[in-house]
Amino acid sequence: MPQPLLVRDDDPDFAGEFAAAVLAGLSQPQKVIPARFFYDRIGSELFEAITGLPEYYPTRTEIGILTQNAAAIAASIGPGRAVIEFGSGSSAKTPLLLRATAPAAYVPVDISAEFLQQSAGALAADFPGLPVLPVAADFTAPFRLPASITALPKLGFFPGSTLGNLAPDAAIDLLRGFAATLGEGSWLLIGLDNAPGEGKSQGSLEAAYDDAQGVTAAFNLNLLHRMNRELGGTINTADFAHRAVWNADLGRIEMHLVARRDTGFTVAGQPFSLTAGAYIHTENSHKWTLIEQRLMARASGWTPHSCWMDPAGLFAVHLWRRPVPAMAP
Template structure:
């Protein structure tokens, strides 16, 4: 359930979490990353930790909400312009789907894009493998190689992917989870893995009315809040933490100065959280920053792609220009 900030003022809760510290199931580097974020002056956690099995399902539910415009707006762009996009990508390519989730977006484009090889990439291995098994029955003519990779840092593709005609696909607004500097670094990693005969088809959320943005990330029935708070349960599993989800609430708002939506979880009462190798006392009202979602202008994102080494050769938007899909190729000297 999503609790408003005014509701947080009325909550009376114990000073310490009564939840026991559990066994950590993450590897040492994962636990170290989580610990460093929780101990920072402004506590934060990478949004990649949203996506355990339940988190992936909750995000699917978010995309069905009337307030969450990105999915349906992007879908309308694909419905209207996918044939034109296919002229830029060409048939028979290797389609690398970054942050593939349930693979539904890519699968809806298979008849027009006609990939020979589909490589969905996601951090949630079990969820991804289940999605690919269902797709293999529907599209037996397409070779499929699911990859469980963390895309928040440098990544390398295994030999079975093949080096020719790599077409990266990064729909949705996930590029907005990176700061502009991080986005350039990420896109440079993509460029390094693309090859001279490949490209990138990417979705970009555009700047729009702030009320529309705020509603999309703080829906009235609380699905986004559940998605945000579920991250705490995932941290309990990975780092052996003892987060009590009832002591936290969801907070989301548009930061106009930074041109980004921010999501946080906020402590409803002072209490101490412990995890493998660390602990922190959170005061009432203190927040853990869980996600940014940057919003761009078309020209601003073109400039970002250029700095990352890409050249934009196609842009498609909806009538209201709430969202854009761009195709880019590796820039040559």
């Protein structure tokens, strides 16, 4: 069986981007590393493990919503679309969507080329008649889709509440970017984690990002291992601990790497230090009300069409449309 074609977007310098972001983030008074750099091969594999943990409700809840509403989704969008998934395909969610919607092509887009090739190959084996065209690119920046799908109508797929990693203004910018990439008349199927309320407590939220088995801690700490592997870092990873906390004022879970003791290290030849208790901010996961979710859609050029939720209201899957402009009088 031929391997899926891996398309790189205009010779991206992923290694250079990682180094630049790490050096800039560690040089700030409040040290930070963008969450998109979690996803090298090891990080991607750890996140797949996180999605199966008992504490991590978003994945199983979203799968349940997609399973129960697959026919309604397919009826709304129609067959023959190119499905563009922002982020490498989930082993559970993506096949559900592809079986329901009879697409003409599948294009997963991910920054981790190695993991992308692996997951796309597995999916191509399950769907032998489907063109699978993985694109190695950072989907938070402009990129080009394969030329072979230019004429096809398009469905964007952005599951997992990944949008929550971004602050609201950046989330709206990303949604605008999706609209520009997918074009007029396209659809976007997106998963969003609901804000705390009846059925969802602060404790259950924090547990979802700090599981008893320590898989999420390993996922967070892998950033430090990645700096050592790829940027010649001298970080003693035992000097850091994983922390996940709910920030009620900003409506988000925050993940930090907290210094257990005073520590110093170099990355790419540059020295850095943290005092005990200081931390590197590695991820935000915003939780929004349904009204906020719909407002973000309209602010970014999408028109809400349908919304499906689980009975407890933990999670929402939205279907939005990018309208074709009509002539005004």
